[in-house]
Amino acid sequence: DRRIKIAPSILSADFANFGAECRAIEAQGCDWVHVDVMDGHFVPNLTFGPATCAAIRPHIKGVMDVHLMIAPVDPYIEAFAAAGADVITAHLEAGPHVHRTLQAIRGTGRKAGLALNPGTPIGAVEHLLDLLDLVCVMTVNPGFGGQKFIESQVDKVRALRAMIGDRPIHIEIDGGVTPETAPLVVAAGADVLVAGSAVFKGGSVDNPAPYGANIRAI
Numbered sequence: 001d002r003r004i005k006i007a008p009s010i011l012s013a014d015f016a017n018f019g020a021e022c023r024a025i026e027a028q029g030c031d032w033v034h035v036d037v038m039d040g041h042f043v044p045n046l047t048f049g050p051a052t053c054a055a056i057r058p059h060i061k062g063v064m065d066v067h068l069m070i071a072p073v074d075p076y077i078e079a080f081a082a083a084g085a086d087v088i089t090a091h092l093e094a095g096p097h098v099h100r101t102l103q104a105i106r107g108t109g110r111k112a113g114l115a116l117n118p119g120t121p122i123g124a125v126e127h128l129l130d131l132l133d134l135v136c137v138m139t140v141n142p143g144f145g146g147q148k149f150i151e152s153q154v155d156k157v158r159a160l161r162a163m164i165g166d167r168p169i170h171i172e173i174d175g176g177v178t179p180e181t182a183p184l185v186v187a188a189g190a191d192v193l194v195a196g197s198a199v200f201k202g203g204s205v206d207n208p209a210p211y212g213a214n215i216r217a218i
């Protein structure tokens with residue numbers, strides 16, 4: 001399914017209201033819900049873990065897309081699967097045994113994603129294609145919402161699309177996605193657009209209409 005899917009990142013939501021925020025963005029027309037897990041080690045910020053994912057799961061009807069910015073990642077895969085993640089994305093840079101990590105994610109029955117930091121070339125993906133359901137191209141350095149889109153990643157998306165061809169592997173873009181940058185990555189072959197600040201700006205659970213307008217503008 002190569003239709004463009006918008007995946008709001010709840011990193012930009014009200015942390016005291018995750019359940020209501022997830023219901024609001026789905027009611028406003030988003031496709032997936034993107035959940036950013038940070039460990040204060042792999043990235044210089046901390047968010048939450050599998051218990052929070054399990055708590056918000058009943059508030060999401062569609063796909064819960066869990067982006068793990070943690071190292072090590074293998075010890076926690078089972079917990080995020082049990083928390084109800086549909087897609088579990090680990091970072092290529094998180095450890096030396098990424099093939100094993102992807103096997104472990106697939107072993108839980110969940111879809112397996114691999115995220116690449118901006119400085120990481122796509123070559124390392126080539127021998128992992130059989131194990132992948134999604135590749136996430138980071139268009140900011142991971143750790144924080146609201147950063148500026150890194151333009152040099154557009155060529156990387158195009159090269160990745162050429163490598164993937166017609167295999168059923170999503171290309172997800174994460175970081176700095178706005179109505180201005182989204183067309184660049186869609187033209188280059190991306191089909192899942194994560195957006196945090198661009199979706200949540202101007203709205204709230206009490207005034208969710210801006211979420212819908214923001215989603216449609218992307």
Ligand code: DX5
Nearest residue numbers: 009142143145146176196197
């Ligand atoms: C960054 C996270 C992103 C982030 C995107 O480390 O992985 O998902 O929340 O936020 P925006 O869309 O504001 O760049």
Ligand code: ZN
Nearest residue numbers: 036067174194
């Ligand atoms: Zn993310």
